[in-house]
Amino acid sequence: MTASLSLRPTHPARTAPRSLPAVLFAVYLVLLVWAVLWKFHVPDFGGEGVRAVKLVPFVASEGFGVNRPSEMLANVALFVPFGVYLGVLAPRWRVWPVAVVAALTSCALEAAQYVLASGSSDVTDVILNTSGAIGGFLVLSLARWVSRGRAVSAVYWMCFIVTVAAAVFGASLLGSPLHSLPPLHR
Numbered sequence: 795m796t797a798s799l800s801l802r803p804t805h806p807a808r809t810a811p812r813s814l815p816a817v818l819f820a821v822y823l824v825l826l827v828w829a830v831l832w833k834f835h836v837p838d839f840g841g842e843g844v845r846a847v848k849l850v851p852f853v854a855s856e857g858f859g860v861n862r863p864s865e866m867l868a869n870v871a872l873f874v875p876f877g878v879y880l881g882v883l884a885p886r887w888r889v890w891p892v893a894v895v896a897a898l899t900s901c902a903l904e905a906a907q908y909v910l911a912s913g914s915s916d917v918t919d920v921i922l923n924t925s926g927a928i929g930g931f932l933v934l935s936l937a938r939w940v941s942r943g944r945a946v947s948a949v950y951w952m953c954f955i956v957t958v959a960a961a962v963f964g965a966s967l968l969g970s971p972l973h974s975l976p977p978l979h980r
Contacts (some may be wrong), residue, residue: 818957819879831902831912833872843911851918869922877930
């Protein structure tokens with residue numbers, strides 16, 4: 795009997811435990827909530843916070859300045875893995891379900907910011923977060939298409955490395971003197 799070498803694309807579920815993408819997505823979501831609501835600081839529920847809503851995107855309005863480019867880029871970048879993870883976990887999804895889930899998640903985070911008075915709730919953030927998730931999903935989809943599925947495993951492992959690195963970074967912040975700095979508010 796001859797052994798044959800398969801050249802078929804490797805799917806992430808075949809190279810890692812089946813539940814690993816879901817676990818990584820859960821870790822990413824915890825880090826995302828921490829980043830959005832508390833800007834990587836220890837939550838402070840006793841102090842006075844910011845409770846404001848900005849409904850006009852991308853322009854200065856009542857007490858709000860124009861969004862800084864670095865903040866806008868951070869909003870996009872924070873949600874790129876969201877789209878990649880959705881693409882890995884729901885490979886048959888198209889862009890619209892990803893956009894809807896990302897927009898609803900972003901709206902929930904913005905509402906939580908308002909309720910917890912942990913920052914301003916901004917429509918611009920919802921637009922940029924959703925764009926980031928769509929971008930991540932499209933990058934994964936393009937990688938699948940161009941490589942005929944071979945690059946999916948590489949993108950998956952890249953997400954794994956970034957998520958683990960972010961978790962280690964977040965844990966190191968909790969143990970450092972930086973966590974006692976006042977939170978950043980917009």
